[in-house]
């Protein structure tokens with residue numbers, strides 16, 4: 001049995017940020033800049049692979065179904081859990097101050 005993780009289809013992500021507070025591990029963060037060529041005005045949210053534990057708490061929080069489960073076999077050398085890619089440049093999300101985003 002493989003390990004679960006979550007991936008985001010960037011074309012389906014509107015950047016609404018609703019999913020961010022559904023992740024207890026701060027693995028869902030907005031990209032710092034909107035990628036060149038993107039047709040949507042707002043930058044997408046990405047999964048920071050090194051922080052995603054595959055708990056799937058975020059699945060279902062996305063109104064456009066951009067979040068989906070992926071299976072990562074733990075034994076493979078290709079696993080992003082074993083070989084995390086360079087983390088993307090993301091914005092900081094303030095969760096605990098007054099008027100900040102909070103946990104779901």
Ligand code: SF4
Pocket residue numbers: 005006022023024025026027028047051052053054055056057058059
């Ligand atoms: S699966 Fe869990 S750890 Fe991974 S992004 Fe979703 S809520 Fe966060």
Ligand code: SF4
Pocket residue numbers: 008012013014015016017018019020044045061062063064065066067
């Ligand atoms: S809830 Fe869905 S559309 Fe909104 S930021 Fe998250 S992945 Fe993107």
